Amino acid sequence: MADDSDRAKIQESIKLQGEVVRKLKESKADKEIVAEEVAKLLALKAQLNDGETSGKITLKTPKGTRDYGPQQMALRNSVLNKIETIFKLHGAETIETPVFELKEILTGKYGEDSKLIYDLADQGGEFLALRYDLTVPFARYLAMNKVTNIKRYHIAKVYRRDAPSFTKGRYREFYQCDFDIAGNYDAMLPEVECLKIVSEALDAVKIGKYVIKVNHRLLLNSIFEVCGVPTDLFRPVCSSVDKLDKLPWEEVKAEMMTKGLSSDIADKVGEFIKQSGDRTLLNSLKEGPLGSSSSGPKALSELSLLADYLELCGSVNEKVVFDLSLARGLDYYTGIIYEAVINDKEVGSVAGGGRYDNLVAMFDPKSRGVSCVGVSLGVERIFSVLEAKGEKYRTTDVQVYVASAQKGLVKERLKLTSMLWDAGINTEHSYKGNPKLLSQLQYCEENQIPLVIILGQDEISRSVVKVRNVTTRQEEEVPCGELINYLLAMITKLSVT
Amino acid sequence: MADDSDRAKIQESIKLQGEVVRKLKESKADKEIVAEEVAKLLALKAQLNDGETSGKITLKTPKGTRDYGPQQMALRNSVLNKIETIFKLHGAETIETPVFELKEILTGKYGEDSKLIYDLADQGGEFLALRYDLTVPFARYLAMNKVTNIKRYHIAKVYRRDAPSFTKGRYREFYQCDFDIAGNYDAMLPEVECLKIVSEALDAVKIGKYVIKVNHRLLLNSIFEVCGVPTDLFRPVCSSVDKLDKLPWEEVKAEMMTKGLSSDIADKVGEFIKQSGDRTLLNSLKEGPLGSSSSGPKALSELSLLADYLELCGSVNEKVVFDLSLARGLDYYTGIIYEAVINDKEVGSVAGGGRYDNLVAMFDPKSRGVSCVGVSLGVERIFSVLEAKGEKYRTTDVQVYVASAQKGLVKERLKLTSMLWDAGINTEHSYKGNPKLLSQLQYCEENQIPLVIILGQDEISRSVVKVRNVTTRQEEEVPCGELINYLLAMITKLSVT
Numbered sequence: 001m002a003d004d005s006d007r008a009k010i011q012e013s014i015k016l017q018g019e020v021v022r023k024l025k026e027s028k029a030d031k032e033i034v035a036e037e038v039a040k041l042l043a044l045k046a047q048l049n050d051g052e053t054s055g056k057i058t059l060k061t062p063k064g065t066r067d068y069g070p071q072q073m074a075l076r077n078s079v080l081n082k083i084e085t086i087f088k089l090h091g092a093e094t095i096e097t098p099v100f101e102l103k104e105i106l107t108g109k110y111g112e113d114s115k116l117i118y119d120l121a122d123q124g125g126e127f128l129a130l131r132y133d134l135t136v137p138f139a140r141y142l143a144m145n146k147v148t149n150i151k152r153y154h155i156a157k158v159y160r161r162d163a164p165s166f167t168k169g170r171y172r173e174f175y176q177c178d179f180d181i182a183g184n185y186d187a188m189l190p191e192v193e194c195l196k197i198v199s200e201a202l203d204a205v206k207i208g209k210y211v212i213k214v215n216h217r218l219l220l221n222s223i224f225e226v227c228g229v230p231t232d233l234f235r236p237v238c239s240s241v242d243k244l245d246k247l248p249w250e251e252v253k254a255e256m257m258t259k260g261l262s263s264d265i266a267d268k269v270g271e272f273i274k275q276s277g278d279r280t281l282l283n284s285l286k287e288g289p290l291g292s293s294s295s296g297p298k299a300l301s302e303l304s305l306l307a308d309y310l311e312l313c314g315s316v317n318e319k320v321v322f323d324l325s326l327a328r329g330l331d332y333y334t335g336i337i338y339e340a341v342i343n344d345k346e347v348g349s350v351a352g353g354g355r356y357d358n359l360v361a362m363f364d365p366k367s368r369g370v371s372c373v374g375v376s377l378g379v380e381r382i383f384s385v386l387e388a389k390g391e392k393y394r395t396t397d398v399q400v401y402v403a404s405a406q407k408g409l410v411k412e413r414l415k416l417t418s419m420l421w422d423a424g425i426n427t428e429h430s431y432k433g434n435p436k437l438l439s440q441l442q443y444c445e446e447n448q449i450p451l452v453i454i455l456g457q458d459e460i461s462r463s464v465v466k467v468r469n470v471t472t473r474q475e476e477e478v479p480c481g482e483l484i485n486y487l488l489a490m491i492t493k494l495s496v497t
Numbered sequence: 498m499a500d501d502s503d504r505a506k507i508q509e510s511i512k513l514q515g516e517v518v519r520k521l522k523e524s525k526a527d528k529e530i531v532a533e534e535v536a537k538l539l540a541l542k543a544q545l546n547d548g549e550t551s552g553k554i555t556l557k558t559p560k561g562t563r564d565y566g567p568q569q570m571a572l573r574n575s576v577l578n579k580i581e582t583i584f585k586l587h588g589a590e591t592i593e594t595p596v597f598e599l600k601e602i603l604t605g606k607y608g609e610d611s612k613l614i615y616d617l618a619d620q621g622g623e624f625l626a627l628r629y630d631l632t633v634p635f636a637r638y639l640a641m642n643k644v645t646n647i648k649r650y651h652i653a654k655v656y657r658r659d660a661p662s663f664t665k666g667r668y669r670e671f672y673q674c675d676f677d678i679a680g681n682y683d684a685m686l687p688e689v690e691c692l693k694i695v696s697e698a699l700d701a702v703k704i705g706k707y708v709i710k711v712n713h714r715l716l717l718n719s720i721f722e723v724c725g726v727p728t729d730l731f732r733p734v735c736s737s738v739d740k741l742d743k744l745p746w747e748e749v750k751a752e753m754m755t756k757g758l759s760s761d762i763a764d765k766v767g768e769f770i771k772q773s774g775d776r777t778l779l780n781s782l783k784e785g786p787l788g789s790s791s792s793g794p795k796a797l798s799e800l801s802l803l804a805d806y807l808e809l810c811g812s813v814n815e816k817v818v819f820d821l822s823l824a825r826g827l828d829y830y831t832g833i834i835y836e837a838v839i840n841d842k843e844v845g846s847v848a849g850g851g852r853y854d855n856l857v858a859m860f861d862p863k864s865r866g867v868s869c870v871g872v873s874l875g876v877e878r879i880f881s882v883l884e885a886k887g888e889k890y891r892t893t894d895v896q897v898y899v900a901s902a903q904k905g906l907v908k909e910r911l912k913l914t915s916m917l918w919d920a921g922i923n924t925e926h927s928y929k930g931n932p933k934l935l936s937q938l939q940y941c942e943e944n945q946i947p948l949v950i951i952l953g954q955d956e957i958s959r960s961v962v963k964v965r966n967v968t969t970r971q972e973e974e975v976p977c978g979e980l981i982n983y984l985l986a987m988i989t990k991l992s993v994t
Contacts, residue, residue: 309911
């Protein structure tokens with residue numbers, strides 16, 4: 001669409017940008033910066049071709065993203081609705097925050113993964129980035145709106161420039177379903193509710209067998225302390241421990257050593273984190289060196305109280321295992337952490353969360369904190385698991401189709417259809433003026449529409465309509481005046497059976 | 498969080514980027530390009546300060562965006578659910594597309610407003626932009642997935658770098674609720690359904706009085722033709738006509754003249770577009786010069802058929818007025834267009850849409866088209882109107898609160914609460930170990946929780962609990978074994994009355 005003077009300007013810019021790229025390469029500048037400038041050069045060149053090459057538009061979605069058609073959406077919405085029902089079962093409210101935040105809000109909250117944040121182009125002095133999760137925006141919301149206690153859920157998409165893996169259901173745009181309790185409350189009561197929610201939600205979506213691993217950040221710190229890990233390596237080592245579910249110990253150990261840990265200290269850490277079990281484990285740990293470390297006793301007494309509470313909460317108790325290798329990647333956790341994993345190694349974690357008591361204070365100008373604990377359901381992984389089962393879902397909830405048996409009945413059809421809409425009955429009819437009866441009936445069978453009204457001249461003259469049950473193919477004549485009540489009764493009957 | 502070697506790299510990049518900016522300025526490069534490079538320079542400088550200035554974080558949401566708390570969300574979700582119900586009433590499926598698209602997908606589709614598109618920073622050779630509406634992504638979806646007929650709705654947020662106006666409910670991030678029918682069908686059957694949906698949705702959300710203006714893009718073209726508007730000015734003049742609902746005719750005329758229209762042609766156009774009315778208007782137009790223009794007869798016969806169909810569709814017919822000044826801002830419309838307006842001048846349009854038969858072909862490599870017609874509900878404006886009424890909405894749907902009358906009952910409380918969750922009863926209890934009875938009861942009143950179970954040592958020893966109706970303050974003792982059934986019956990009873 002560029003006119004001649006625009007073209008000249010763009011050509012000038014291309015020349016300049018070419019120069020910039022050349023100089024950057026010459027000076028051996030950072031590869032990413034060079035790549036960016038090259039990309040910009042290509043974009044400028046693309047502008048020149050704009051409008052002349054409309055046939056050449058690349059017909060794709062951005063890398064790592066995809067469209068979801070009606071069939072996929074039916075499954076996804078069914079899962080999201082079940083999860084929302086569980087969140088509401090626990091009395092949660094919902095909030096919404098913008099899809100992007102000021103860049104500085106996100107910076108420094110995610111540890112090693114910060115490089116995966118999507119930046120927006122600056123177009124007016126504000127540096128923005130797409131949200132990376134729902135937790136940091138939630139903490140910003142609490143600090144900004146001075147909210148000191150709330151139980152909220154938030155179901156929305158987040159964005160990470162990760163390497164996409166479609167087989168593992170890893171996309172750059174994906175849903176998170178978060179439930180968090182903010183407020184200064186008594187120990188383990190919010191935590192046990194979060195674990196209960198994890199198990200209720202996973203049961204509701206019928207994910208199959210799963211285990212909920214539970215650990216405590218302070219217990220990890222105590223382990224590092226008693227093993228002699230230098231304090232400044234706590235976080236990097238913690239992030240290595242987190243990989244133990246995907247990598248063999250040897251590789252994790254090697255990574256720890258790259259980070260500056262000695263081999264024997266790494267091995268000591270390894271001995272600890274191999275342990276998992278029920279409350280017997282907690283008791284034996286109390287007797288050992290962790291029991292006399294600086295933060296071990298607090299962690300172990302919280303875990304024991306949690307174990308007490310879990311015993312009162314039904315089947316969730318059978319799912320929980322205390323696992324000292326659980327670390328959780330993100331920087332912001334401060335207390336109990338947990339993760340639900342299913343048996344499929346490829347899928348791994350389907351829910352995770354924990355306590356993060358210091359995040360809100362990072363945003364408050366006076367560093368006033370709000371204690372928080374929450375859980376995030378990995379719904380994309382849940383979707384993949386359920387999609388693999390290949391079940392068919394209905395994509396609409398049409399209850400009645402209004403068909404015509406002859407030509408020339410479009411107005412009668414529209415009038416009747418409109419009447420059914422007014423009665424709140426989910427109804428479709430053909431957008432063809434004179435559709436064939438057979439194709440109308442086929443449409444109903446293909447789309448599992450339970451009832452068809454068949455309009456015919458003869459019936460119209462007698463003020464009746466024919467109603468057909470699509471499954472049984474039984475037909476009945478119903479007087480027009482009784483039609484709405486007849487249909488409502490039939491719909492109720494069919495939805496019960 | 499930058500360590501020393503990172504810092505050195507960043508400093509080097511700053512030096513280089515400074516050079517780039519200097520050279521661009523020197524060579525008087527395009528302002529936008531310079532601004533972008535300056536922004537990048539500032540971003541690099543900001544990286545150096547990362548982590549050192551956590552206390553200085555600006556605690557705000559990006560310009561033109563906001564958070565929505567539980568109270569606002571309750572209203573918003575209530576409106577969105579009603580609209581979704583109407584879309585499903587008409588048998589629509591739903592799809593989802595990514596929040597961003599390749600920039601070139603959006604380019605050249607929106608006419609004068611393209612400058613409001615949000616670009617993402619390029620970080621790997623892909624140029625992305627946030628979606629500006631849901632229609633262009635829908636057309637891209639159809640072309641890419643080779644879908645030739647579908648009836649779909651899509652409720653999602655879109656992004657426009659418009660001047661925010663909070664009083665008018667104009668934000669940079671806002672919801673759209675779109676319903677579209679794609680497929681080659683018979684004239685006006687999809688159109689009349691879209692108009693029906695507009696009226697059903699506006700009635701469902703109780704927006705008050707409204708009018709649905711209807712026009713035809715070809716009728717506008719005929720007007721321009723018979724008035725002698727040069728063909729290349731059709732689009733720009735059309736976009737001026739579109740402003741007639743906000744500006745007086747004199748200003749619209751002045752704008753037309755700036756675009757190159759002569760005063761007398763503008764006046765001729767003005768005479769035509771001042772007309773509005775019912776089908777009598779259509780008949781009189783057929784007799785006039787439009788009736789013998791090149792595309793006027795087609796437009797008028799479609800509008801007449803639409804009028805015929807509308808008469809069969811109940812109350813929507815009373816809302817429709819044919820209005821020759823309706824133009825709709827976007828470039829892509831090709832046939833019938835419509836817009837619903839409420840009486841409040843400040844708010845204006847609350848729904849709009851029309852036929853766009855050429856948009857899909859713009860994406861198809863072989864220019865194969867799919868005819869489409871749709872409607873988009875301006876829910877943000879609907880939210881503002883309803884919010885102004887100041888009604889209170891419940892933000893949760895908690896049915897039962899489990900309270901304790903004495904200290905030391907936290908485990909009994911948790912056990913009972915957990916049992917109610919397992920029974921699917923929306924239940925809360927306090928996260929304090931020993932909460933005061935009075936504050937628990939106050940919480941129920943404040944949050945309109947209808948039922949409280951009051952646990953006491955005495956009742957526990959007799960295997961009963963006290964259930965209190967919060968509104969009537971009546972209390973009843975219920976044996977533990979009968980509690981669930983009792984509560985379910987009470988909840989049904991209370992929800993009916």
